[in-house]
Every structure is written in structure tokens, then in C-alpha cells.
Amino acid sequence: MTIQPQEKIRVAVIGTGPGGLAAIIHLLRVPFVELSAFDQATELREVGAGISINQNTWRHLHLLGAANAIEQISARGDGTKVDHEQRNGLTGELIAQSFQKVEINAPPRSRIERYKLQNALLGQVPKGFVQLSKELSKIEESSKGTDLTFEDGTTAGPFDLLIGADGIRSAVRKHAFPDHRLSYTGKVAYRVIIPQSKVAHIKGIPKAATFWHTKDTHVYTDPLDNGLFEIATRASEPEEDIKKVSWGQKVKPEQVQHHYDHYCETIKQVIAAPDEWLEFAMFGGPRLESVISNGHIALLGDASHPLSGAFGSGAAFAFEDAYVLAQALLYTHKNGESVSQAIRLYDEVRSPHYKGLYQILNNFASNAKEIEAISPPLIENDFINERTRRNWNAENKWIYEYDVTKVWKQYIDTIDAGKDLTKLSLQKNKEAETAIVPVIPVSA
Ligand SMILES: Cc1cc2nc3c(=O)[nH]c(=O)nc-3n(C[C@H](O)[C@H](O)[C@H](O)COP(=O)(O)OP(=O)(O)OC[C@H]3O[C@@H](n4cnc5c(N)ncnc54)[C@H](O)[C@@H]3O)c2cc1C
Structure with a gap:
């Protein structure tokens, strides 16, 4: 469906954890989006303990207008403060250390109680906006859009875009990818x-x-x-x-x-x-090849990458998803393109990112295999030290420094360059299409 500039896009967000709330905050700022949000919870509160706010998380909290609500309790040091240590749990032996950053544009990592993050995000969402006690139970797709049915028997829709931000056990993922197993x-x-x-x-x-x-x-x-x-x-x-x-x-x-x-x-x-x-x-569960379905369903946050809390940065990944999805809608709307094109762009930027993260987990598994194969076999302490050294080296730092705003810009610059070339007939259509290059993670 092609959207006319005067038309509103009807969007539903299912789930209001960090990902859903970030999507709501971004999309409430988009004038052509008519937004609805639902959560199964009877009240919006966060269980759990602490959450790390890394460099990439801070970046998005600023974009979401939620950074000031979180006290930045980790004061910036002179770079000598140890930020992380990796130790052998059996002996206490120190294996590796990393130090706090001092760059002015990179706030130090903080660890805060999870409810503080939730409250900071909720502060940006109008009271009563999220419809509570709405457990999604059925999704029906038709040419008119997507209709939703909730456990309490109520219905909503049709929607032009359904955003599944309903966490690791996502009902939207189950509907879109019934063969995917968690x-x-x-x-x-x-x-x-x-x-x-x-x-x-x-x-x-x-x-x-x-x-x-x-x-x-x-x-x-x-x-x-x-x-x-x-x-x-x-x-x-x-x-x-x-x-x-x-x-x-x-x-x-x-x-x-x-x-x-x-x-x-x-x-x-x-x-x-x-x-x-x-x-x-x-x-x-295994990685999804694509985080979108049928041109009108997009998965976001834990729903899009069932990584089981690996990397301790799931809230940041969800924020990155929400940012890209909102940007993709803005970009395609400006060009008079469809919702389905918007989520295709979203998928092209986010799926490679999740591929990269799953690859790190595969590398972890290969590291363990390689170390197990060492002859004569390493004693347990040496095994732990060697595996920790290999897994937690500087190579994976990009995850926490990843700047999706730059990645997005680079991506649309590439698309625009392709379009210009097409206009000037400098390249055949086919070549212009291939100008949409896969996104390589860049550091901030
Ligand atoms: C042990 C552990 C430690 C972690 N530590 C960190 C950390 O230090 N830093 C970090 O950034 N991340 C961390 N994470 C990951 C982080 O918690 C998640 O990635 C993040 O909460 C994902 O947000 P989300 O919005 O995608 O999903 P969720 O927070 O799971 O929210 C999903 C929402 O959907 C609602 N919902 C679910 N099903 C339905 C339905 N059928 N109908 C309607 N609503 C529904 C739920 O009520 C919930 O509100 C950790 C995770 C775990 C498990």
C-alpha cells in the first residue's frame, strides 16, 4: 500500500517494556502516525534488579528525552577507575580489567535499578496512553490491515503496521514465524x-x-x-x-x-x-532471518532477537530498533513509499546487527571447543582463564559503542546515492539496486 502524504498510518505497539516504550516515544513525535499501544500487564512496573547503561544506551536515552530523569551516578573519572574485571570464580584470580572511558561524548557506563529506566521512559509517555490488561491472543491479517483480539475478548484494528515489542516470548513472533522455536x-x-x-x-x-x-x-x-x-x-x-x-x-x-x-x-x-x-x-532461540513479516509486522527488542539476555545490553538493542523503525517510517513517508518499504529498510539495517551478535555467540562456542581440544587437556582453572581471555577481549567492545544513528545515515546515504545515479541514468536499474550495501557495524 502506498501512503498519500495526507493519510495517517495506523500503528499498534504490543508490549511496553523498554523497546515498546521507546517505539511509542519516537512514534508519538511522528505527525502522520496514529498510534495505539497495548500491554498485558495490569500496571506498568519493572521486576528485576540492575541494568547496565552503556554508551549506546545513553545515546538513545538522550534521543528519547529520558536521560535527565536518570541520575548519572557514575561520575566521570580520569580514566584510572577500573570499570570491569573478569576473574576466575574458583580462585578469585584476576584475568582481565578494563578502565572507565574519559571521552566527553561517551558517558561512563552506569548500573542502575531497572525501575529507574522504566520510570524515565514512562515520563515521556502521556498518562493512560498505554491500554493495560490487553493480552494479545489473536492476529488476523487481511487486505484492510491487521486486526487484534485480546484475551478479554476485546478487539482493535485494523492497523497498517503491527509492532511486536512483546519480549522474549513474543506472541507476535509466534504468529509471524510459527516454526520458530524458543x-x-x-x-x-x-x-x-x-x-x-x-x-x-x-x-x-x-x-x-x-x-x-x-x-x-x-x-x-x-x-x-x-x-x-x-x-x-x-x-x-x-x-x-x-x-x-x-x-x-x-x-x-x-x-x-x-x-x-x-x-x-x-x-x-x-x-x-x-x-x-x-x-x-x-x-x-535461533536467530530469525528477518525481523519483519508480510509487509506490515515488525518485531522489535527481545521479540526480534531471542538472545536470552546475552551481552547485557538488550534494552539498548531495543532502543536501536525503535530508532531505526521510526526513521524508516519518516524516510519512506517523505518519499511517498509504503509501510512495507519502511519495514524492509528496518530489516536491512537491524537483521545484520543481530547476525553479528549471534556470530559472537558462535565464536564463544568455537572458543570453548578449541580449548577443550587442547592436548594435554587444560586443568579447570586454566580452561576458565583461557576461555575468559578469548571471549572477553576488546573485539566485542563495538556492541556497546555501536552508533545506529550513524549506521542509519550511512545506509540512507547509500540508497539516495543509488537513486541519484538512477535519475542520471548513469547506471542500469539493476546496478542501482545493488548499491544498497549490507550494513557493517561502525563504532561511535
Ligand atoms: C537476566 C537478565 C539480565 C539482563 N541485563 C541487562 C542489562 O544489564 N542491560 C540491558 O540493556 N539489558 C539487559 N537485559 C535484557 C533486557 O532486560 C531486555 O533485553 C529488555 O527488557 C527487552 O525489552 P523489550 O521491551 O524488548 O521486552 P520486555 O522488557 O520483555 O517487555 C515486553 C513487554 O511485552 C508485554 N507482553 C508480553 N506478551 C504480551 C502479550 N501477549 N500481549 C500484550 N503484552 C505482552 C510484557 O508485559 C512486557 O511489558 C537482561 C535480561 C535478562 C534476562
């Missing part, structure tokens, strides 16, 4: 934020965000700048031991502690400190 990864995350006073007596806790690795699991410790202390862990738990839907459930310390008996003394004591934990069963 499964329990065999890993559970236990997370908590407690006062620093509860761990003040424990020796050997670094002042930096620290990953303590073992062969199968890790523990993350982070003394936050506001007197709180975050602990986030992974544990292996077979499916029969864990309720498959467990997400943000409170659990007792006994359920958590036994997983970390073999860790070094510092971590054993840290794990003993909380009176209660939150448990998250981790789900994941």
Missing part, C-alpha cells in the same frame, strides 16, 4: 540488590563490576555508586527442577547457595548475604 536454555539467573553494608565485612570484593567465571556458570558483583550492591548469577538447572515460566519469582537463599559451593571464599560469602533472591528461567 526453548529453556538450562540456565537460571538469580539476581538481587542489597545494601552494601550487608557485604562490607567480606574480603576481596573489587570496587569494579566483576564477572567471576567458572566452567558452566558465573557470578556478577557490582558495588553501585548509591550504597547498594548488586549480585547477578547464572546457574545450571535441568528443566524438571525449574518451573518453565518462572520469571522474577522470589526464592529462598537455600535454593541459590548450593550452586556456588565450589566458588572462592569471597563469592561464597557474597552469595550467603541476601535473605531473598529473584529467579529468572532463561529462554532463547
Whole structure:
């Protein structure tokens, strides 16, 4: 369908986590979009513990007008402050360190409570705008658009564009890609934020965000700048031991502690400190070849890349998606092009990004295989150190520095160059089409 300049595009956003809220904020600024938003929740609140605000996250919080609402509690240092440490969880041995950035345009990484991020975004959305208690249960596509049915029996639509921002277990993804399978990864995350006073007596806790690795699991410790202390862990738990839907459930310390008996003394004591934990069963699935469907459905955030929290930057990925989708609608509308063309551009920019992220996970798996094949076999400590060194090197830093605004600009410049060439008949149509090059991640 080609959109006439005077026509409004009817858009529905399903899900209002960080991704859905970012999409709403961007699209509310687009005059030709008639926006509706739905969430299954009865109230908009965030469960969980901390969330890292990396350089790419800050960039988008500024674009969303939500940065000022988040105190920037990590003061910029002179570059000598250790930002991250990678340690051997069995011995406590330091494997690698990285230092805080000092560049003026790169705010230091912060770790904040998740609800603060949610509140900062909600501050940019008119009260009552999101329709709550609307669990999407059915999607019907026709030539008139997409109609939605919710669990409470109500309906909405038709819409010209359906944005599935409904998280890792996305109902929109299930509809668009019925053969895609999500499964329990065999890993559970236990997370908590407690006062620093509860761990003040424990020796050997670094002042930096620290990953303590073992062969199968890790523990993350982070003394936050506001007197709180975050602990986030992974544990292996077979499916029969864990309720498959467990997400943000409170659990007792006994359920958590036994997983970390073999860790070094510092971590054993840290794990003993909380009176209660939150448990998250981790789900994941293969990469989708495309994050769009049928010319009028776009997946965004965790719905578009079921990576199971890998890289600790899912909110930033969702913000990047929302930015590109809004830009694509603006760009195609200006050119009198269709919604289906807009989401095709969105897909061309975002799918390669997710391909790159999945590739890193494949590299992790290859690293582990290569190290396992070393002869004579490495003892466990050496295995952990070698794998950590290989996985967490500077090569992956681009994820957190990635500037999708530059990538988008580069992309449309390439398209525009192709169009100009076509106009001037300097190239045959076919060649102009191929001028749409795949996007290579660029650093900020
Ligand atoms: C253990 C863990 C640690 C993480 N740490 C970090 C971190 O440090 N930094 C970071 O940036 N990211 C982190 N992430 C990832 C981050 O939490 C997610 O990537 C981010 O929340 C994704 O946002 P989203 O909006 O796509 O989905 P979600 O936040 O999952 O939101 C989905 C929304 O959709 C709604 N919904 C779902 N189904 C339906 C339906 N059928 N109908 C209507 N509404 C529906 C839900 O109620 C929810 O509001 C972590 C994730 C995990 C699991």
C-alpha cells in the first residue's frame, strides 16, 4: 500500500517494556502516525534488579528525552577507575580489567535499578496512553490491515503496521514465524540488590563490576555508586527442577547457595548475604532471518532477537530498533513509499546487527571447543582463564559503542546515492539496486 502524504498510518505497539516504550516515544513525535499501544500487564512496573547503561544506551536515552530523569551516578573519572574485571570464580584470580572511558561524548557506563529506566521512559509517555490488561491472543491479517483480539475478548484494528515489542516470548513472533522455536536454555539467573553494608565485612570484593567465571556458570558483583550492591548469577538447572515460566519469582537463599559451593571464599560469602533472591528461567532461540513479516509486522527488542539476555545490553538493542523503525517510517513517508518499504529498510539495517551478535555467540562456542581440544587437556582453572581471555577481549567492545544513528545515515546515504545515479541514468536499474550495501557495524 502506498501512503498519500495526507493519510495517517495506523500503528499498534504490543508490549511496553523498554523497546515498546521507546517505539511509542519516537512514534508519538511522528505527525502522520496514529498510534495505539497495548500491554498485558495490569500496571506498568519493572521486576528485576540492575541494568547496565552503556554508551549506546545513553545515546538513545538522550534521543528519547529520558536521560535527565536518570541520575548519572557514575561520575566521570580520569580514566584510572577500573570499570570491569573478569576473574576466575574458583580462585578469585584476576584475568582481565578494563578502565572507565574519559571521552566527553561517551558517558561512563552506569548500573542502575531497572525501575529507574522504566520510570524515565514512562515520563515521556502521556498518562493512560498505554491500554493495560490487553493480552494479545489473536492476529488476523487481511487486505484492510491487521486486526487484534485480546484475551478479554476485546478487539482493535485494523492497523497498517503491527509492532511486536512483546519480549522474549513474543506472541507476535509466534504468529509471524510459527516454526520458530524458543526453548529453556538450562540456565537460571538469580539476581538481587542489597545494601552494601550487608557485604562490607567480606574480603576481596573489587570496587569494579566483576564477572567471576567458572566452567558452566558465573557470578556478577557490582558495588553501585548509591550504597547498594548488586549480585547477578547464572546457574545450571535441568528443566524438571525449574518451573518453565518462572520469571522474577522470589526464592529462598537455600535454593541459590548450593550452586556456588565450589566458588572462592569471597563469592561464597557474597552469595550467603541476601535473605531473598529473584529467579529468572532463561529462554532463547535461533536467530530469525528477518525481523519483519508480510509487509506490515515488525518485531522489535527481545521479540526480534531471542538472545536470552546475552551481552547485557538488550534494552539498548531495543532502543536501536525503535530508532531505526521510526526513521524508516519518516524516510519512506517523505518519499511517498509504503509501510512495507519502511519495514524492509528496518530489516536491512537491524537483521545484520543481530547476525553479528549471534556470530559472537558462535565464536564463544568455537572458543570453548578449541580449548577443550587442547592436548594435554587444560586443568579447570586454566580452561576458565583461557576461555575468559578469548571471549572477553576488546573485539566485542563495538556492541556497546555501536552508533545506529550513524549506521542509519550511512545506509540512507547509500540508497539516495543509488537513486541519484538512477535519475542520471548513469547506471542500469539493476546496478542501482545493488548499491544498497549490507550494513557493517561502525563504532561511535
Ligand atoms: C537476566 C537478565 C539480565 C539482563 N541485563 C541487562 C542489562 O544489564 N542491560 C540491558 O540493556 N539489558 C539487559 N537485559 C535484557 C533486557 O532486560 C531486555 O533485553 C529488555 O527488557 C527487552 O525489552 P523489550 O521491551 O524488548 O521486552 P520486555 O522488557 O520483555 O517487555 C515486553 C513487554 O511485552 C508485554 N507482553 C508480553 N506478551 C504480551 C502479550 N501477549 N500481549 C500484550 N503484552 C505482552 C510484557 O508485559 C512486557 O511489558 C537482561 C535480561 C535478562 C534476562
